[in-house]
Amino acid sequence: MRIDRSTIRTTSAFGLGSALGVLLLLVMLAPSVQAQYHEDDRFGYKIGIPNGWQQIPIQVDEEWIIAKYLCDKATRYTDDQGFSSDHKTDMQVIAFIDKVTDGPKVEAKETGENEFTISINNPFKDYPDYLRRTFNEGGWFENGREERKVGGVDVTCLDIKVEKLTRSGPMRITTWIFHHDGVDIAIQFQCLEDGYKKQRGLILGSLRSFKTIPRTGQLGPADQTGTRRITITKMDKLTPDQRRLQRMELEKQLIEKTVSRLPNDWEHAEVGNFLLLDHADDKFKFAKKILTQAQAVMSWLEKTFPEVGEGEYVRSPIIRVCKDYDEEKAFRKSSGSSGWSGMGTEIVVHRDLGFAGEYELQWVNRRVMDIWFQDRDRELYWALPPWLGTGLRQFIGSAEAKGKRLQFRPESWETTTLKIAAQKRELVAPRELMRLSSGDFLGESVSIRVHSATSLVRFLVAGPGARNRLTKDVLPDYLENLKAVITEMEEKDKAEKKTDSEDPTTEEEEEEQFKVEREKWQQRRQEILDQVFELTFGEWSDADWKRFEQAYYKSIL
Amino acid sequence: MTSLILCFILLAPNNPVDEDVLCLKDGRIYEELKLERVEGGVKAKFTNGDIFVPDRLILESIVAGDVQFQPETDEEKAMVEKGLVLYEGEWIKANKRDRLMKKRLDGRRQAILDMKEHSLWRNRYKEKTAHFQWEYTIPNHIFEEYRDLMEVYFTDFAKKWKIPGGASPLVVCFYHDRDAFHQIGGIKGGVIGYFRYVEPWELNIFYDRTDPALTEDVMFHEANHYLQKLIDVQFKYPHFPGESLAEYYGASSYDPKKKKLEVGLIQEGRLIEIQTDISGGEMMSLxxxxxxxxxxxxxxxxxxxxxxxxxxxxxxxxxxxxxxGLAHDRKIKRVDHGGGLSSVEPDEVWKAFRRYLSLTSDADVKELEEKWHAYIQEKLQLVTSSGYEKAAFAASSTYPPRPIKAKRLFQEAIEKGSKNSLTYHRFAEMLYGEGDTEKALELWNQAIALDPLNAAFYAAKGKALGRKGQKEEGKKLVALAQELDPEFYQIDLSELFSD
Structure with a gap:
């Protein structure tokens, strides 16, 4: 049998002498510093939570983590160079149900018309496997392992150190895995190594308070953690009306599930098309600001791109406002099992009225744009060329709601970069910019191209270009032409697949086919850019270009 | 206190004192086995079949039955009746032999246990040499070779490049496998080694038992970044030429008998990537x-x-x-890299390169570029079986795959004497996919002969037998694979389970 090194029992770190010392320490500690208990009658346990710690909501599609808490106070780490970072100790409860469903580990089946579901059963074998595959805050190793009993329940106690390539400084993870009646309940505390000594008593006190309580019902496949299900609907096979109904149903399920997973001290409200989840403790004040912003962006998109995915239903975004950055960070920690349906329409921010609040607004703008385009026309969105995709993201990021309308002002570094580039004669002409492939767009001096693309989009949709007869329809036309070109290419691909293509019979033929295929993909990207450009500007004269470029340069310099 | 505890574990009633243990030269350890000594090796007995493991793969094997003396001749039987047994050429009392054997076995078992213990990072070995401070979890017999190699490498490069002395030994973390490297080293994805160039400096690499040559390559590559650092500790070498020179020195080889390091050998894996680019119509511009x-x-x-x-x-x-000159030349403009380091931007690297290589005109650049391209196409060739293997893997897996080429390269690798079991396995998979089950089975047998304890080979062979109609035999092999490695599973076994 191959040895699983992680199950070696050892007393090298928790030797007999150390075990006695720990026991003594536990006896000496105050019996409890818990002001509250977390109870879970589904898994049948309760545990004391340290005083002042707050509960963090679980992501809607989370399959493994069943509870989260965050310390109210931060610990600081300062490195050798003098840089500091703060960290709040967090607690997670992760459940591993022993019972494995019969059948293959991976199963795919048709679950409806135009729909099939892939089930991946128990992808995490146990807690060490879970940690190995999900932890990404630095290199870690087991510093000690001990077996003991707490309240009659067998427990595996792990002491884990996080030392190499850490983001916020060396960490300590203390995890006790309670083996309780068909479920392993892993209770994990993560703190800074610098703060471990001070917090150790609190952590061990909480872990020691674990108790079993009666379970309601059986833990079965419907409740099982450990099974990840991905449902894929062949949306493009449905009519717009069918898609609308499908999306509305998904939306309803999502809202119900999201609200059901909210801790008691969160507020929620449905406002127009949006669901607001608020923990900012300011009576929805900041949340409303975010909502106003999101609504303004949504309206602007509807008005500016009416023909994109006309008639398609856009799912209601969910806006989640966390109290602060630490809470948002804790919320975002997941097992990686959150699927597309949840986080896909959720916009997570934290209350910040300072400088960082501007980044929150940029983030909101871009997320709303993602949601809108994905539901209106995902294929078109993914096919946006670098100048337009980047330009649009940067442009929409700069938008700020004034009432129901959006204002677009360039960032100061955009203006500065372009002015310097102009002085050095390094500005990129629009007709060159619009034909750059990804490789060329992202090459050296990328910032000039990024800012050029942003200013070009601004010119066309919100600047002088939007009011000029020559250019006011450029962007809608460009998008329409792009859609036509990629649709045509897809039809052509399908037709080519159907015809019998001859397999090569010699190495020379194979090499030739290899070369053609590789070049084809590079050429194809350029072909799309060139064709769309030709369709959009094919009838422009040199004089048209001159007028356009003069007006554009005047707007940016 | 610690040794007493360990002894307690060894002697405890349900402790596997009488259990057989197999320890391979590549560091794998198998316990809870039933072993039988046979000519040329040992037979490992599983519920679903026996597996022969040849001596050439074995570092240590402990068979409980070794303690018992089995008389074979009449003379030996007569001596046994007198209460004597043969031990290292001498006839001694049976209980004395048993004691001596047990002591020896316990010692060997302890050595294996030590190896297991030291595979945990918290129990890692630590050793200091002239230029390095090692922390490692690989077995000592594997470590020693790399340790000596690195010292020679360091000395050779330092001499040629006139590296100033006085640096404290560099910490080198050497993990027993890739998973441990990613987990403890804290890095994910395609990274297979790294040098931490800000304080505290550190080098992190792992031992790949399926490709020890790659282990060496990565070690030399990352150590080269350290040596580059020593040219000027306040300077961070830009990606080019830093990575390129590290790759150059990555392909080095040490002859322990001649005590000579040969540098600048062919990086066959990289050459294959270049050849793939050329096949795809891409020639890189200087x-x-x-x-x-x-x-x-x-x-x-x-x-x-x-x-x-x-x-x-x-x-x-x-x-x-x-x-x-990139680090020292005053004519070269440097920029702040952060962390107290300076570096040079690519445009400036290009300027300096042209100046040092005397490329005063565009025609000079073109000439050098042409010479370089010609060198690649005419002088750089695959040399070893390992190179052909890599080329075969690339041809079969790069999109679009080139199976005709891949098959030729696999065959050439085998003809050059490849001892890499994965080569046979992947070739077999390819042929199986094309319907050539018989040839695939032959290759799987060869893969198993090279690495008899690889579960994937049995599962693959079992699946192939299913296609041939030998479903029961096939299922047994798949079950053997799962016995050998409980974490191994294969998704598509429809050929075995469908009617």
Whole structure:
């Protein structure tokens, strides 16, 4: 049998002498510093939570983590160079149900018309496997392992150190895995190594308070953690009306599930098309600001791109406002099992009225744009060329709601970069910019191209270009032409697949086919850019270009 | 206190004192086995079949039955009746032999237990040499070779490049496998080694038992970044030529008998990538290569450029001066890299490269580029079976796959004497996919002969037997695979389970 090194029992770190010392320490500690208990009658346990710690909501599609808490106070780490970072100790409860469903580990089946579901059963074998595959805050190793009993329940106690390539400084993870009646309940505390000594008593006190309580019902496949299900609907096979109904149903399920997973001290409200989840403790004040912003962006998109995915239903975004950055960070920690349906329409921010609040607004703008385009026309969105995709993201990021309308002002570094580039004669002409492939767009001096693309989009949709007869329809036309070109290419691909293509019979033929295929993909990207450009500007004269470029340069310099 | 505890574990009633243990030279340890000594090796007995493991793979094997003396001749039987047994050529009392054997077995078992214990990072070995401070979880018999190699490598490079002395030994973390490297080293994805160039400096690598040559390559590559650092500790070498030179020195080889290090060998894996690019119609431009920031091709085409320049005495001198000049030459403009380090931007690297290599005109650049391209296509060739293996893997897995080429290369690798079980396995998979089950089975048998304890080979062979109609035999092999490695599973077994 191959040895699983992680199950070696050892007393090298928790030797007999150390075990006695720990026991003594536990006896000496105050019996409890818990002001509250977390109870879970589904898994049948309760545990004391340290005083002042707050509960963090679980992501809607989370399959493994069943509870989260965050310390109210931060610990600081300062490195050798003098840089500091703060960290709040967090607690997670992760459940591993022993019972494995019969059948293959991976199963795919048709679950409806135009729909099939892939089930991946128990992808995490146990807690060490879970940690190995999900932890990404630095290199870690087991510093000690001990077996003991707490309240009659067998427990595996792990002491884990996080030392190499850490983001916020060396960490300590203390995890006790309670083996309780068909479920392993892993209770994990993560703190800074610098703060471990001070917090150790609190952590061990909480872990020691674990108790079993009666379970309601059986833990079965419907409740099982450990099974990840991905449902894929062949949306493009449905009519717009069918898609609308499908999306509305998904939306309803999502809202119900999201609200059901909210801790008691969160507020929620449905406002127009949006669901607001608020923990900012300011009576929805900041949340409303975010909502106003999101609504303004949504309206602007509807008005500016009416023909994109006309008639398609856009799912209601969910806006989640966390109290602060630490809470948002804790919320975002997941097992990686959150699927597309949840986080896909959720916009997570934290209350910040300072400088960082501007980044929150940029983030909101871009997320709303993602949601809108994905539901209106995902294929078109993914096919946006670098100048337009980047330009649009940067442009929409700069938008700020004034009432129901959006204002677009360039960032100061955009203006500065372009002015310097102009002085050095390094500005990129629009007709060159619009034909750059990804490789060329992202090459050296990328910032000039990024800012050029942003200013070009601004010119066309919100600047002088939007009011000029020559250019006011450029962007809608460009998008329409792009859609036509990629649709045509897809039809052509399908037709080519159907015809019998001859397999090569010699190495020379194979090499030739290899070369053609590789070049084809590079050429194809350029072909799309060139064709769309030709369709959009094919009838422009040199004089048209001159007028356009003069007006554009005047707007940016 | 610790040794007493360990002894307690060894002697405890349900402790496997009488259990057989198999420890392979590549570091794998198998316990809870039933072993039987046979000619040429041991037989490992599983519920679903026996597996022969040849001596050449075995570092240590402990068979409980070893303690018992089995008389074979009449003379031996007569001596046994007198209460005597044979031990190392002498007839001694049976209980004395048993005691001596047990002591020896306990010692060997302890050595294996130590190896297991030290595979945990918290119990890692630590050893200091002249230039390195090692922390490692690989078995000592594997470690010693790499330890000596690194010292020679360091000395050789330091001498040639006139590296100033006085640096404290560099911490080198050497993990027993890739998973441990990623987990403890804290890095994910395609990274297979790294040098931490800000304080505290540290080098992290792992031992790949399926490709020890790659382990060496990565070790030399990452150590080269450290050596580059020692040229000027306040300077961070830009991606080109830093990675390219590291790749160049990555292909080094040490002859322990001659005590000689040979550098600048062929990086066959990189050469294959270049050849794939050329097949796809891409020839890298000299200027594009050098002016790019953090381009992947610095590892491939960049290596080939370094190899080309270092192979010619005239260019070698200029290139060496260019490399060192990036850190020291006052005419070169440096920028702040952060962390108290300076570096040079790609445009400036290009300017310096042209100056040092005397490329005063665009025609000079073109000429050098042509020479370099010709060098790649005419002088750089695959040499070893390992190179052909890599080429075969690339041809079969790069899109679009080239199966005709891949098969030829697999065959050439085998003809060159490949001892890599994965080569046979992948060739078998390819042929199986094309319907040539018989040939595939032959190859799987060869893979198993090279590495008899690899579960994947049995599962694959079992599936192939299913296709041939030998379903029961096939299922048994799949069950054997799962016995051998409980974490192994194969999704598509429809050929075995469908009617």
């Amino acid at each position: 200027e594009k290569l050098i002016r790019a920031d953090r381009m992947y091709e610095h590892y491939t085409w960049g290596w080939a450029l370094a190899h080309f320049l270092m192979s010619d005495k005239k260019y070698e001198k200029k290139f060496t001066l260019f490399f060192k």
